[in-house]
Amino acid sequence: MRAIDSGRIRSRATGAGLAVLAILAAAGNAAAAGLVPRSLGPTTSAVVTIEKSYAAGTIVIVSSNRTLDLVISEGRAIRYKIGVGRDGFRWSGTVKVGRKAEWPDWRPPAEMKARAAGLPDLVPAGPLNPLGARGIYLYKGGADTLYRIHGTNEQSTVGGFASSGCFRMSNADVIDLYERVKVGSTVIVK
Numbered sequence: 001m002r003a004i005d006s007g008r009i010r011s012r013a014t015g016a017g018l019a020v021l022a023i024l025a026a027a028g029n030a031a032a033a034g035l036v037p038r039s040l041g042p043t044t045s046a047v048v049t050i051e052k053s054y055a056a057g058t059i060v061i062v063s064s065n066r067t068l069d070l071v072i073s074e075g076r077a078i079r080y081k082i083g084v085g086r087d088g089f090r091w092s093g094t095v096k097v098g099r100k101a102e103w104p105d106w107r108p109p110a111e112m113k114a115r116a117a118g119l120p121d122l123v124p125a126g127p128l129n130p131l132g133a134r135g136i137y138l139y140k141g142g143a144d145t146l147y148r149i150h151g152t153n154e155q156s157t158v159g160g161f162a163s164s165g166c167f168r169m170s171n172a173d174v175i176d177l178y179e180r181v182k183v184g185s186t187v188i189v190k
Helices: 015-032 110-115 171-180
Strands: 003-005 008-010 046-049 059-062 067-073 076-081 093-102 134-140 143-152 161-163 167-170 186-189
Touching (some): 067 171, 076 171, 093 143, 167 171
Antiparallel strands (some): 003 008, 093 186
């Protein structure tokens, strides 16, 4: 692999090394162009009273309101502002948190790649990754649904109808939620 030393390249490159250099160059170019976020985004969490009774640790997403509630006790929840699926991509149902990842890689699903030509097979963790700082993976019946609750480096999409079915949060909010939610928690999407 090539090593970069004060702008000079030394040593011999491998195929994987060239890919890493290309990613580093893209990140550097994005930073220079002002595309890399300089902060984790806003914190939108607020403790609210909820009318329906859910078990502590349950996540309740109301897509029409673009909110995610993490139930903390009888009648109380931490509410976050989220981005949800655009027209044709919203869904409802009950799923579970199947796994969690810090600074996850992103592998666009085949359906998404068919809609958006040119998407790579893999976007590694980092400032250009659309999953942002954390990924909370949603499962149904033990199988990955391919939907996520995740951070985003595109803060303008939080609060809107912008995704392909995932739930976007500011990186600051998703880090907070990630620390609070457990694998196996129930997620109710309305």
